[in-house]
Structures are given as structure tokens and as C-alpha cells.
Amino acid sequence: MPIEIPENILDILRMGDITSEALIPIGSNYTFLVNIKTENGSEFRAIYKPRIGEAPLRDFPNGTLCLREYAAFVIANGLGWNFVPATVIREGPYGIGSIQLFIEHFRREHYFTLLEKYDPALKQICLFDLLINNADRKGGHLLLGTDNLVWGIDHGLTFHSVPKLRTVIWDFAEDFFPDELIIDMEDLLMGLESASDLLHELKDLLTPMEIQALRSRIHYLLANPRFPNPYQLGGRAFPWPLL
Numbered sequence: 001m002p003i004e005i006p007e008n009i010l011d012i013l014r015m016g017d018i019t020s021e022a023l024i025p026i027g028s029n030y031t032f033l034v035n036i037k038t039e040n041g042s043e044f045r046a047i048y049k050p051r052i053g054e055a056p057l058r059d060f061p062n063g064t065l066c067l068r069e070y071a072a073f074v075i076a077n078g079l080g081w082n083f084v085p086a087t088v089i090r091e092g093p094y095g096i097g098s099i100q101l102f103i104e105h106f107r108r109e110h111y112f113t114l115l116e117k118y119d120p121a122l123k124q125i126c127l128f129d130l131l132i133n134n135a136d137r138k139g140g141h142l143l144l145g146t147d148n149l150v151w152g153i154d155h156g157l158t159f160h161s162v163p164k165l166r167t168v169i170w171d172f173a174e175d176f177f178p179d180e181l182i183i184d185m186e187d188l189l190m191g192l193e194s195a196s197d198l199l200h201e202l203k204d205l206l207t208p209m210e211i212q213a214l215r216s217r218i219h220y221l222l223a224n225p226r227f228p229n230p231y232q233l234g235g236r237a238f239p240w241p242l243l
Contacts, residue, residue, distance in 0.1 A: 005086070005101070012038055013046060013088045013099045021048060021093055028055045029065065029156070033102065034092070049156070050097035057157075059164070065156035066098035071205040072132055072155030073100075075214075078191055078198045079184045081124055083152045100153070104146045110243060111139035111168055114150060120178070121150040126169040126227060127181055131188075131217055132158040137167035140243040159206050161213040166239040173229035182225055189218045 006012065016036035024031045030053025036044050051063045060068075066089065073087035085101040092099065115122065122142070129137050135157040143151045157164075191198040192215050202211055230237035 009044070009086045009101060010088055012036060012044060013086060013101060014090050016044070018048070018092055019043070029053055030094070032093075034099070036099075045102035047100045047102055047153075048092050048094075048097055049100075050092055050094040052095050053097075054156075059162075060157065060160065066096070067205045068156050068158045069098040069100065069154075071202060072158055074198065074201055074205070075132060075188070076128060078188050079128070081128060081184065083121065083125060083128075083150060084155065085151060085153065103143055103151045103153070105143040105151070106146065109144035111142045112243075114142060114144055115171060118144075118150050122169060123172055123175075123178060123227075124181060125150070125152050126167070126172055127177060127185075127221070128152070129165065129167050129169065130221060130228070131185070131214070133160055133164055133213070133217065134158050135160065135164035135166050136239050137169060138239050138241065138243055139168045159210045159214065161207070161209045163233070165233060166236060168238060168242050170230050170237070172227040175227050177221070177225040177227070182222065185218055185222060189215065189222070192218070 013036060016038050019035045019037045021032040021034040024033055030050060032048040034046050034048045036046050049066050049069065051066050054063060054065045056062050070087050070089050073084045076082070076084040085103050087098055087100040089096065090099055111122070125142065132155065134155065136154065138154070141152060141154040143153060145151050192211070199211075
């Protein structure tokens with residue numbers, strides 16, 4: 001059964017009591033499944049990724065992956081694209097980190113099983129990955145929720161100022177972007193080129209160079225509104241493993 005997500009879910013994630021945590025024993029970074037309890041006794045499950053548990057990487061600054069997780073939510077929210085689960089930055093049992101609402105989902109579903117039935121949602125996510133320069137879009141990072149919506153998770157390797165796109169979503173190569181998604185990008189760009197709340201929030205999460213690179217990517221995509229093909233990248237285009 002899908003859980004009902006309350007309108008104040010961000011406040012719950014920020015201020016609710018973390019009553020338990022369990023280490024998820026996969027991946028290169030420490031990740032925990034936690035329970036968050038509200039004042040009225042309701043509980044929600046969430047994914048907690050503490051900054052201190054991030055493995056050092058050669059091409060991303062140390063201690064920034066949790067900020068990029070949140071920045072991805074901020075951008076998706078700014079676009080009006082609601083496939084990134086509610087995400088916040090807060091203190092947890094192991095220090096500051098990202099907390100993201102856990103989405104109840106069908107465990108056997110992933111990008112490759114969803115492709116034929118969920119084309120519009122997947123095109124939106126594909127374009128989102130171009131915007132945020134997602135260096136790690138594995139097939140298993142797309143979930144089919146028990147609400148029958150497609151959700152995208154794991155956005156820590158994003159927003160680099162140098163092109164690093166690695167994704168499994170190449171099935172739309174050479175297709176034109178849907179008109180409604182172009183309009184959303186135009187609105188986002190206006191917010192990034194003015195003294196908006198969106199830009200103010202991003203300045204606490206990304207470097208000036210990364211924010212400028214984001215603007216540049218949007219300008220490029222608006223001028224070239226077609227999904228690229230992997231051969232255009234001139235380098236590694238797929239993540240590993242694919243799931």
C-alpha cells in the first residue's frame with residue numbers, strides 16, 4: 001500500500017525525531033534506513049546519508065555528495081517535476097547529512113522494466129539528468145512506487161562543472177524534448193538568472209562555477225532541444241554496473 005505523503009513532509013524530515021537506524025550494507029558510502037517520528041506519533045521511513053560516511057572521490061570534493069542530493073531535489077522542485085523524493089539536510093545520529101523520504105516500491109522494477117509503459121516520466125528524468133550532469137544514473141536508481149509513480153533517487157554524483165554524464169537512459173536519443181519540459185526549463189533559467197530564492201538556496205549547496213555550468217547547460221539544451229546519443233560524449237557514457 002502506498003503511504004500518504006503529508007504536505008508538511010519537509011518539516012517532518014527536518015525536525016522529526018530519528019528513533020532508529022539500520023545500515024544498508026550496499027554501496028560505497030554509508031547509508032542508513034531510519035524511522036522519523038512526528039509529534040502526533042506518526043512514523044515515516046527515510047534514507048539518511050551522513051557526510052562523514054562519504055567515500056573520497058577523485059573528481060568530486062569531499063563531503064559534498066549529501067549537498068548534491070539536496071540540490072537535485074531543489075532543482076526538481078523548481079522545475080515542478082516531482083519524481084525526486086522529499087529531501088532535506090539536517091543533523092542525524094552520525095552528523096550532518098541528507099535525509100530523503102523512503103519510497104515504498106516494487107523491488108523488481110527498474111528502468112529496463114519500466115521503459116515501454118512509462119515513456120513520458122522517463123523522458124522527464126532523462127532531461128533532468130542532462131540538466132544536473134548526472135554521472136551515475138543506473139537502472140536501479142529508478143523506482144516504481146506502490147503509488148504507481150516513477151521516482152528517481154541517488155543524485156550524489158551530480159552538478160560537476162565538467163561534463164560527466166553517465167546514464168542508462170539512451171532510448172530517447174535524437175528525439176525532440178517535449179514542449180512542456182522546454183517551458184519548465186525556461187522558467188527554471190529565469191530563476192537562476194535573477195535574485196530568486198532558488199538561486200539563494202543553491203549558493204549554499206554548489207560552487208559558483210557549478211551554478212554557472214548549470215546555467216550554461218540549460219542554455220545549450222534550450223538551443224539544442226533534442227536528446228543526445230551516447231556517441232556524442234566522446235567518452236564513457238554508461239555507468240557500471242548498469243543496475
